[in-house]
Amino acid sequence: MRTDAAPAIRLEDYRPxxxxxxxxxxxxxxxxARTRVIAELxxxxxxxxxVGAPLALDGDELTLVSIALDGLAxxxxxxxxxxQGLTLISPPxxxxxxxxETQLDPTSNTKLMGLYRSSGVYCTQCEAEGFRRxxxxxxxxxxxxxxxxxxxxxxxxxxxxLGNGNPGARGVLPNGRHFAVWSDPHPKPAYxxxxxxxxxxxxxxxxxxxxxxxxxxxxxxxxxxxxRAGYAMDALIRSMRWDEETFGCEYDLDVxxxxxxxxxxxxxxxxxxxxxxxDKYVLASSETATDADYxxxxxxxxxxxxxxxxxxxxxxxxxxxxxxxxxxxxxxDQEFSADQRSRPVKRIADVRxxxxxxxxxxxxxxxxxxxxxxxREINNFYTATVYEKGAELIRMLKTLVGPEAFKAGMDLYLNxxxxxxxxxxxFLACFAExxxxxxxxxxxxxxxxxxxxxxxxxxxxxxxxTLRLDFAQSTPPTPGQPEKSPVVIPIRLGLVGRGxxxxxxxxxxxxxxxxxxxxxxxxxxxxxFRDVPVVPVPSLLRGFSAPVRLEQELSSEDLLTLFxxxxxxxxxxxxxxSYAMRLMVRAVEAVRSQTTPELDPAFAQALGELLAHTxxxxxxxxxxxxxxxxxxxxxxxxxxxPDAILAARKTLRAHVGSAISEQLARTYEALxxxxxxxxxxxxxxxxxxxxxxxxxxxxxxxxxxxxxxEAQFATAxxxxxxxAALGVLAQHPGPAREAAFQAFGERFSSDPLxxxxxxxxxxxxxxxxxxDRVRGLMRHPGFSLSNPNRTRAxxxxxxxxNLSQFHRADGAGYAFLADIVLQLDGANPQxxxxxxxxxxxxxSLEPVRRGGAETELRxxxxxxxLSTDVSDIVTRSLx
Ligand code: TRP
Ligand code: ZN
Numbered sequence: 001m002r003t004d005a006a007p008a009i010r011l012e013d014y015r016p017x018x019x020x021x022x023x024x025x026x027x028x029x030x031x032x033a034r035t036r037v038i039a040e041l042x043x044x045x046x047x048x049x050x051v052g053a054p055l056a057l058d059g060d061e062l063t064l065v066s067i068a069l070d071g072l073a074x075x076x077x078x079x080x081x082x083x084q085g086l087t088l089i090s091p092p093x094x095x096x097x098x099x100x101e102t103q104l105d106p107t108s109n110t111k112l113m114g115l116y117r118s119s120g121v122y123c124t125q126c127e128a129e130g131f132r133r134x135x136x137x138x139x140x141x142x143x144x145x146x147x148x149x150x151x152x153x154x155x156x157x158x159x160x161x162l163g164n165g166n167p168g169a170r171g172v173l174p175n176g177r178h179f180a181v182w183s184d185p186h187p188k189p190a191y192x193x194x195x196x197x198x199x200x201x202x203x204x205x206x207x208x209x210x211x212x213x214x215x216x217x218x219x220x221x222x223x224x225x226x227x228r229a230g231y232a233m234d235a236l237i238r239s240m241r242w243d244e245e246t247f248g249c250e251y252d253l254d255v256x257x258x259x260x261x262x263x264x265x266x267x268x269x270x271x272x273x274x275x276x277x278x279d280k281y282v283l284a285s286s287e288t289a290t291d292a293d294y295x296x297x298x299x300x301x302x303x304x305x306x307x308x309x310x311x312x313x314x315x316x317x318x319x320x321x322x323x324x325x326x327x328x329x330x331x332x333d334q335e336f337s338a339d340q341r342s343r344p345v346k347r348i349a350d351v352r353x354x355x356x357x358x359x360x361x362x363x364x365x366x367x368x369x370x371x372x373x374x375x376r377e378i379n380n381f382y383t384a385t386v387y388e389k390g391a392e393l394i395r396m397l398k399t400l401v402g403p404e405a406f407k408a409g410m411d412l413y414l415n416x417x418x419x420x421x422x423x424x425x426x427f428l429a430c431f432a433e434x435x436x437x438x439x440x441x442x443x444x445x446x447x448x449x450x451x452x453x454x455x456x457x458x459x460x461x462x463x464x465x466t467l468r469l470d471f472a473q474s475t476p477p478t479p480g481q482p483e484k485s486p487v488v489i490p491i492r493l494g495l496v497g498r499g500x501x502x503x504x505x506x507x508x509x510x511x512x513x514x515x516x517x518x519x520x521x522x523x524x525x526x527x528x529f530r531d532v533p534v535v536p537v538p539s540l541l542r543g544f545s546a547p548v549r550l551e552q553e554l555s556s557e558d559l560l561t562l563f564x565x566x567x568x569x570x571x572x573x574x575x576x577x578s579y580a581m582r583l584m585v586r587a588v589e590a591v592r593s594q595t596t597p598e599l600d601p602a603f604a605q606a607l608g609e610l611l612a613h614t615x616x617x618x619x620x621x622x623x624x625x626x627x628x629x630x631x632x633x634x635x636x637x638x639x640x641x642p643d644a645i646l647a648a649r650k651t652l653r654a655h656v657g658s659a660i661s662e663q664l665a666r667t668y669e670a671l672x673x674x675x676x677x678x679x680x681x682x683x684x685x686x687x688x689x690x691x692x693x694x695x696x697x698x699x700x701x702x703x704x705x706x707x708x709x710e711a712q713f714a715t716a717x718x719x720x721x722x723x724a725a726l727g728v729l730a731q732h733p734g735p736a737r738e739a740a741f742q743a744f745g746e747r748f749s750s751d752p753l754x755x756x757x758x759x760x761x762x763x764x765x766x767x768x769x770x771x772d773r774v775r776g777l778m779r780h781p782g783f784s785l786s787n788p789n790r791t792r793a794x795x796x797x798x799x800x801x802n803l804s805q806f807h808r809a810d811g812a813g814y815a816f817l818a819d820i821v822l823q824l825d826g827a828n829p830q831x832x833x834x835x836x837x838x839x840x841x842x843x844s845l846e847p848v849r850r851g852g853a854e855t856e857l858r859x860x861x862x863x864x865x866l867s868t869d870v871s872d873i874v875t876r877s878l879x
Contacts (some may be wrong), residue, residue: 011371016048020143023145028115039135043098054087058139060134063549066099067098113126125276127191132365147317148184148185151181162197186272201226205218235298239305242336261279269516302336317421328391330387331390353388375872377833400519424443448485449481451547452473466528466532470524496539500564507528510528580626581601585632588632588645597651601659607624617689618684624693626656694708694712695724706732709728712724713740744758759783771798788828809852833872839877
């Protein structure tokens with residue numbers, strides 16, 4: 001095992017910087033391989049810092065050209081400089097100006113952090129620690145400065161020059177060069193700095209804020225793709241309006257620009273006034289983007305825009321507080337999408353993601369609290385736990401204090417903490433004050449990792465007409481946290497009569513439940529309801545009111561009662577999922593004991609009924625999407641055999657599909673569209689249900705379903721229907737499938753984002769030939785390991801969306817991924833570390849696969865010179 005691991009950074013060691021940098025004047029002379037950056041920093045000793053301390057500026061792979069203090073070149077013995085940092089040994093004990101010149105090579109910056117080029121466009125990514133790859137700096141979020149940026153470039157190479165804030169002077173220079181000056185009046189941490197220079201097409205728009213500020217909006221894309229930028233602009237305008245109406249947040253500059261680039265490590269970045277996006281989350285047309293793409297674009301445009309208040313105006317004191325901006329901003333974008341589309345369907349989709357990503361993370365070796373207390377590589381903490389569980393904590397807070405106090409708490413936070421670098425404590429204090437509640441116990445959610453389980457037993461006394469619910473919570477141990485304490489769990493509940501009527505909630509031993517909310521804050525607690533005329537079905541954790549696992553003993557009949565009658569749509573969906581999960585688990589047991597699973601006609605029949613009567617297509621589509629293989633693996637929890645899960649799921653889907661094939665075929669006919677494509681929630685819901693039905697029909701009755709899929713593939717006038725058809729064909733081996741893949745690959749050979757879908761579908765085929773197919777696709781001219789979208793589409797889909805093939809019993813899937821991780825680590829460690837995350841559930845596998853995964857993890861760990869990113873993940877995975 002390596003011993004030269006990066007040191008652990010600890011929350012408890014936080015102290016303010018010894019110096020502050022009030023102003024930054026940057027002069028950036030862009031050049032493909034020799035960019036010059038002159039930074040003039042206005043520095044002063046921090047009033048709370050150590051007097052006379054050295055000034056230790058961060059750097060990363062930097063080349064220092066010159067350094068001057070108050071205009072005079074510094075003598076070489078006054079400082080120490082390396083690629084990793086620059087230290088002034090005894091700086092003046094008064095304000096001073098430091099002028100630092102560095103030289104960069106953006107063309108060979110393959111890490112996509114700092115200043116780099118993407119398809120010839122100069123762009124930057126500074127979160128979390130990328131600014132130190134541009135100039136030496138106090139690269140920490142509690143050092144906030146006012147920036148002025150002068151950008152100079154070849155006018156032909158980079159006619160468009162963009163920076164943070166408002167535009168200032170521009171002009172033409174000799175030798176075909178030009179410049180533009182941007183100034184951002186709002187003090188900000190270095191991670192929010194950005195600049196862009198390149199040949200870009202522009203789609204313009206405008207927005208007038210509530211208080212009358214006219215804001216000029218721009219979406220910049222690759223020239224020729226302007227016709228795919230309209231939806232992003234529309235989503236931006238809707239986001240700006242919504243944030244004013246819902247949170248009272250107004251925009252605060254005269255321009256707001258979004259730039260789409262094709263090489264980007266994450267989804268997008270909220271740089272002040274200049275958001276930079278992965279082009280996948282900007283570009284959309286009906287021929288190239290699916291309904292899911294449109295929804296993701298809307299959500300991410302909103303997310304980055306909402307950061308302007310929750311992230312930028314109020315930023316994080318240190319990176320341990322990452323959830324302060326990310327959890328809150330995810331909550332805000334989820335609420336936005338819920339208001340724009342269907343609230344219950346959005347909630348179901350978000351809970352699916354939470355369980356698939358965060359629950360998986362929380363039950364394995366990479367589990368960590370929403371606010372971690374230690375890290376070695378901050379890039380590895382942009383996780384489902386920080387983002388999605390972080391958003392769940394905000395949602396629970398709102399549930400616990402109520403909507404009015406939540407609003408008051410947000411107003412207080414936005415006012416009191418504006419312009420500061422804040423902590424989770426600062427945030428919670430606002431809600432404690434606004435609600436008068438003590439939130440100290442609630443705050444444990446931020447420090448304790450692991451997914452709590454809530455076990456519920458119900459006792460009905462027919463004589464006394466009472467129902468007692470006994471609750472017990474427990475959280476399994478996680479790395480570094482062997483002992484757990486009970487947390488505050490808001491449980492929304494109701495009682496459903498056998499005929500479906502909602503029963504009154506009249507507690508006998510407890511104050512009345514406001515809005516049906518029971519708060520479990522001890523290891524065990526119970527509540528008794530009186531005047532319960534019949535034995536009811538408890539509907540618990542409505543709307544998924546807390547991120548916990550619920551263990552409730554319900555009969556199949558109880559589940560059907562909830563599925564048919566619960567007034568809470570989330571729990572209607574949950575009842576169907578629970579029922580399907582129960583059947584899947586039984587089918588896995590049957591496969592493993594080589595017996596035939598008994599099939600249960602009641603479940604299929606209930607789905608058929610839903611199809612016949614539903615008016616909410618998107619909701620019904622969510623019901624029809626039965627638990628995935630990964631869902632079943634999580635439910636089983638240990639000794640996982642992916643082949644058995646695959647076989648069981650196939651059997652069950654075939655059974656359900658054939659039992660209701662008539663209804664499925666009728667639905668398919670009935671939902672055919674007679675209108676031109678529009679990415680509205682309504683139309684998307686129809687397509688989702690129609691395509692989910694087709695998928696199930698092809699599973700249950702291939703003779704009927706597969707030809708329908710072939711016809712749909714050939715005639716679809718939009719990408720949603722076309723890719724759905726190809727997805728169905730992908731599961732049915734044969735010449736028709738190969739011909740369809742061939743045709744699609746040729747048709748979209750010059751459209752990388754569409755080709756990504758094609759890579760992903762092939763990588764997800766659950767057949768032994770897939771690994772070879774993936775190897776072959778890596779040689780496709782449209783593929784490149786240096787582009788994160790391509791790599792995630794092909795390699796990421798194989799490792800994360802193909803349970804049975806990544807986890808092949810012979811270990812070939814693991815060896816393949818390990819080779820790629822090692823190959824990528826030198827060029828793009830952040831991407832390599834993300835891919836390595838596919839091993840996060842390895843300990844829950846059956847012994848042969850567990851052994852195979854461990855072998856590959858150890859092989860990676862033994863490699864010399866690993867990046868901090870990969871070494872951190874592999875070390876924690878093996879711990
Ligand atoms: N802050 C970005 C967000 O909105 C996340 C992000 C984008 C990021 N690019 C990054 C984080 C690069 C780390 C590295 O969620
Ligand atoms: Zn974010």
